[in-house]
Amino acid sequence: xxxxxxxxxxxxxxxxxxxxxxxxxxxxxxxxxxxxxxxxxxxxxxxxxxxxxxxxxxxxxxxxxxxxxxxxxxxxxxxxxxxxxxxxxxxxxxxxxxxxxxxxxxxxxxxxxxxxxxxxxxxxxxxxxxxxxxxxxxxxxxxxxxxxxxxxxxxxxxxxxxxxxxxxxxxxxxxxxxxxxxxxxxxxxxxxxxxxxxxxxxxxxxxxxxxxxxxxxxxxxxxxxxxxxxxxxxxxxxxxxxxxxxxxxxxxxxxxxxxxxxxxxxxxxxxxxxxxxxxxxxxxxxxxxxxxxxxxxxxxxxxxxxxxxxxxxxxxx
Numbered sequence: 001x002x003x004x005x006x007x008x009x010x011x012x013x014x015x016x017x018x019x020x021x022x023x024x025x026x027x028x029x030x031x032x033x034x035x036x037x038x039x040x041x042x043x044x045x046x047x048x049x050x051x052x053x054x055x056x057x058x059x060x061x062x063x064x065x066x067x068x069x070x071x072x073x074x075x076x077x078x079x080x081x082x083x084x085x086x087x088x089x090x091x092x093x094x095x096x097x098x099x100x101x102x103x104x105x106x107x108x109x110x111x112x113x114x115x116x117x118x119x120x121x122x123x124x125x126x127x128x129x130x131x132x133x134x135x136x137x138x139x140x141x142x143x144x145x146x147x148x149x150x151x152x153x154x155x156x157x158x159x160x161x162x163x164x165x166x167x168x169x170x171x172x173x174x175x176x177x178x179x180x181x182x183x184x185x186x187x188x189x190x191x192x193x194x195x196x197x198x199x200x201x202x203x204x205x206x207x208x209x210x211x212x213x214x215x216x217x218x219x220x221x222x223x224x225x226x227x228x229x230x231x232x233x234x235x236x237x238x239x240x241x242x243x244x245x246x247x248x249x250x251x252x253x254x255x256x257x258x259x260x261x262x263x264x265x266x267x268x269x270x271x272x273x274x275x276x277x278x279x280x281x282x283x284x285x286x287x288x289x290x291x292x293x294x295x296x297x298x299x300x301x302x303x304x305x306x307x308x309x310x311x312x313x314x315x316x317x
Contacts, residue, residue: 003242007242007245007246007249008249010246011246011249011250011253012253014222014226014250015250015253015254015257018222021218021221021222022218022254022257024214024218025211025214025215025218025254025258026211026215026254026255026257026258026261027211027258028207028208028210028211028212028214028215028258029207029208029211029212029215029254029255029258029259029262029290029293029294030211030258030259030260030261030262030265030290031203031207031211031262032203032204032205032206032207032208032209032211032259032262032289032290032293033204033208033258033259033260033262033263033266033286033287033289033290034262034263034265034266034286035200035203035204035207035262036200036204036208036285036286036289037262037263037266037267037282037283037285037286038200038204038266039200039201039204040282040285040286041282042200056076056077056078056079056082056083056086056149056165057076057077057078057165057168058074058075058076058077058149059074059075059076059077059168059171060074061073061074062074062075062131062132062161062171063130063131063132064110064114064118064129064130064131064161065118065129065130066118066119066127066128066129066130067128067130069117069118069119070118071114071117071118071159073111073114073157073159073160073161074156074157074159074160074161075131075160075161075162075163075168075171076149076156076160076161076162076163076168077163077164077165077167077168077169077171078096078149078162078163078164078165078168079096079101079164079165080095080096080097080098080100080101080164082149083095083096083109083162085146086144086146086147086148086149086156087144087145087146087147087148088109088142088144088146088156088162089142089143089144089145089146090109090140090141090142091112091141091142091143092115092123092124092125092140092141093109093125093138093139093140093141094139094140095109095140095142096109096140096162096164100139100164100166100167101164101165101166102166103166104164104166104167104170105164105167106134106135106136106137106163106167107136107137107138107139107163107164107167108129108131108136108137108138108139108161108162108163109138109139109140109141109142109161109162109163110124110129110138110140110141110142110160110161110162111141111142111143111144111156111157111158111159111160111161112141112142112143112158113157113158113159114158114159114160114161115141117159124138124141125138125139125140125141126138126139129161131161131163131171132171134167134170134171136161136163136167142158142162143158144156144157144158208289208290208293211255211258211293211297212255212293212294212296212297213297215251215254215255215293215294215297215298216251216297216298216300216301218254219247219250219251219297219298219301219302220300220301220304222250222301223247223301223304223305223308226305227308230243230305230308231308231309231310231311232310234308234310235310235311240306240307241306243302243305243306243308244302244303244305244306245302247298247301247302247305247306248295248298248299248302250298251294251295251297251298251299251301251302252291252294252295252298253294254294255290255291255292255293255294255295255297255298256287256290256291256294258290258294259286259287259289259290259291259293259294260287260290262286262290263283263286263287266286267283
């Protein structure tokens with residue numbers, strides 16, 4: 001523990017003794033880490049991304065019509081799993097399906113009471129209805145037999161409509177620019193940014209590559225500048241492994257510092273693009289990537305420092 005503390009102190013002293021070089025080498029890695037975090041975010045929000053669980057959204061008092069009759073009812077936008085947990089049971093037709101959510105299908109379940117108001121004794125299955133100005137197809141008639149969407153405003157009336165979360169956003173946009181009462185419908189962090197992955201992937205790769213090359217050159221220069229110090233330490237008993245580990249540790253610290261700065265800057269400048277769960281693992285992944293680049297960049301300088309011949313180095317000095 002004492003050796004590790006001493007090694008950390010020497011590494012930090014070496015880093016702080018060259019602030020300009022440290023900042024310059026860490027900058028490229030920081031840009032790469034920020035781009036990597038944005039890339040992970042774009043991939044998570046992109047087409048085919050797995051949707052995270054979200055509380056159902058409710059749009060109250062929306063006009064629903066079948067062309068002849070109409071009624072003002074609440075519209076719930078949710079996922080098949082949330083509907084199942086809420087006790088929404090399809091007594092006619094089928095419940096919401098995963099494909100409805102994935103493909104943003106314009107399908108709807110209507111309550112048994114609403115079916116009676118709009119269609120009387122006729123079947124409502126596969127009949128079109130208009131929710132606001134959007135046309136949906138009825139695929140099921142439900143009865144509420146459970147706790148309802150308690151976390152999103154209470155139980156579900158059978159004078160209501162249930163639609164997939166993904167297509168509910170379109171309905172909300174008809175109510176207000178902000179997505180209606182309660183904000184945007186659905187649990188997505190925002191609209192997917194088309195082409196974001198194509199932009200951030202090369203930016204992250206190039207920045208990390210250039211940052212790693214710059215860090216490797218800076219570490220080689222540091223080893224040359226500290227030749228006498230390294231030779232003296234080797235002469236008084238420091239092992240090759242200790243010298244190697246200390247040099248590698250310094251490189252990892254610089255890479256991690258750059259990665260941390262990049263992640264903080266990304267979260268600060270674009271907070272709206274990160275959801276509640278994304279930054280936790282995305283930031284950790286970006287920091288780990290920055291540390292890995294630092295380790296790779298410091299490998300050759302660390303090997304050179306460990307192979308230094310103390311006697312020859314001291315004579316040369």
